[in-house]
Amino acid sequence: MTTRQPSAPPDIAGLRYVSFIGMGGFADVFQYEQLGLKRNVAVKVLLSDPNDAVRRSFEAEANLMAMLSNHPSIVSVFSSGHAPDGRPYLLMEYCPPPTLAVRIRKAPLSISKTLEMGIQIASAIEMAHRLGILHRDIKPANILFTEYGRPALTDFGISVTTELANQGQGVGLSVPWAPPEQLTSGQAMSPASDVYSLAATLWTALTGRAPFEVPEGPNDAYAMSRRIRNDPLPPLGRPDVPQSLELILRTALSKDPNLRYSTALEFARTLQNGQTDLHSSVTPIDILEAAPADDATGLPQDTGTELVNPISVSAEGPTNNDSRWPSGQSAPGAGLISHGRGSADSPGERSFTALPVPELPVANSSTTQPATGVGTQ
Known part of the structure; x- marks a missing residue:
């Protein structure tokens, strides 16, 4: 099977081509410099003449990544458009190789x-x-x-x-x-x-x-x-x-x-x-919670960090009222959960008691039915 060659990098206003990054089944990714801002960006360009399903998937990817791109562990999308040759592209945060x-x-x-x-x-x-x-x-x-x-x-x-x-x-x-x-x-x-x-x-x-x-x-x-x-x-x-x-x-x-x-x-x-x-430092979990609206302004309040589904802590130790967790389990260590940037009066991180590992039965490996038409990428 022959490997296709990368497509030509498009000329995009305000950007200067730097190098080829990689290719996928339906698109190529290039490194550009964004002129004026002097920053590196990645541009994902759809191949010429995509079918309607591929084009719709590409447009959906742009919308989904834009919805999620404020998260620190999701690649940010800055904009999308069409190159002069008609190919759709995404302008994204540059993440240097390797993957x-x-x-x-x-x-x-x-x-x-x-x-x-x-x-x-x-x-x-x-x-x-x-x-x-x-x-x-x-x-x-x-x-x-x-x-x-x-x-x-x-x-x-x-x-x-x-x-x-x-x-x-x-x-x-x-x-x-x-x-x-x-x-x-x-x-x-x-x-x-x-x-x-x-x-x-x-x-x-x-x-x-x-x-x-x-x-x-x-x-x-x-x-x-x-x-x-x-x-x-x-x-x-x-x-x-x-x-x-x-x-x-x-x-x-x-x-x-x-x-x-x-x-x-x-x-x-x-x-x-x-x-x-392992007695290691605990990595925060980055989750953005919807804050209640301020009665005076109608805008969300900046509540800083909040706990998601916290467990209760008493003098006897943590409890969570979940039947999967065995009774008498030793008290777990503390963890961190982060919800956005916080405020001056409410820091962006707060301690919580992390849940212990549940005792779950092993799955029966023989119950899944065979696949039909497995695809590859």
């Missing part, structure tokens, strides 16, 4: 970096879910790093609303990190599907391989999707990873979506527990 996929080809990440990244990306996914958006293609190649080294999620090109996902609609996937329900024709997807893909990405970051990739192969889309649907999850195989962290990832990678963490926020909080177990 996570390239980084972990050289060497797996440290445990502390993997936990930090997982919490930051989980907070981005949680915000997308709260807007009714499933990403559906979380993988190492779609995690970039800003110029300050912070991970940022990109490529919402195959995202769908949660309503369509619940109806089993939406096409396109990256098999090694896709959950079993995405590989099964007509099966509904949910926020737990993105949780699975993030956990598969973190597994890859720790090991250098996707969860069901085998050294001896075959690792084509058909063989990989069959293992994802039917085979038990193999051991992580990294001796320095504590058993508690591997259990967290195994829970998130359960074949049954009902046995995973139900939200990205729950997954992020559990990863925070992994940090406290």
Whole structure:
């Protein structure tokens, strides 16, 4: 199979072409300098003569990323338009190479970096879910790093609303990190599907391989999707990873979506527990909460940091009234949850008691039905 050549970078008013960054199935990405502001930007340009479905997907990606681009762990979109040759483009935040996929080809990440990244990306996914958006293609190649080294999620090109996902609609996937329900024709997807893909990405970051990739192969889309649907999850195989962290990832990678963490926020909080177990600093969860309106102005109040679904703390220790958590569990460590920038009187971070890791049953790996027409990317 021949690899196509990159398309020509378009002439865009106010921008100066710098270099080629990378290519995808339907678009190329270039680095430009934004004249006047003297800043680097990335420009994602759709290939010539796209079909209507590809053009609609590209336009939808622009709208979705614009809705989410204020989040610190989502690549910002500044504007969109059409080049003089008619090709649509997105003007985005520049995140210098390499992507996570390239980084972990050289060497797996440290445990502390993997936990930090997982919490930051989980907070981005949680915000997308709260807007009714499933990403559906979380993988190492779609995690970039800003110029300050912070991970940022990109490529919402195959995202769908949660309503369509619940109806089993939406096409396109990256098999090694896709959950079993995405590989099964007509099966509904949910926020737990993105949780699975993030956990598969973190597994890859720790090991250098996707969860069901085998050294001896075959690792084509058909063989990989069959293992994802039917085979038990193999051991992580990294001796320095504590058993508690591997259990967290195994829970998130359960074949049954009902046995995973139900939200990205729950997954992020559990990863925070992994940090406290290792006596590491706890990474804040970045979530923007809608504030109540001020009676005088009608505008939202700046309430600073608030807790999302906090647990109660008494003299006897934390309680959460959740039947999944075993009685007599030792008190968990403290964590942080961040909600925007805060105010002068209300700081942007506040301590809370993080939830302990639940005891969940292991999913039955033989219950998922075979897929029909698995796609590749």
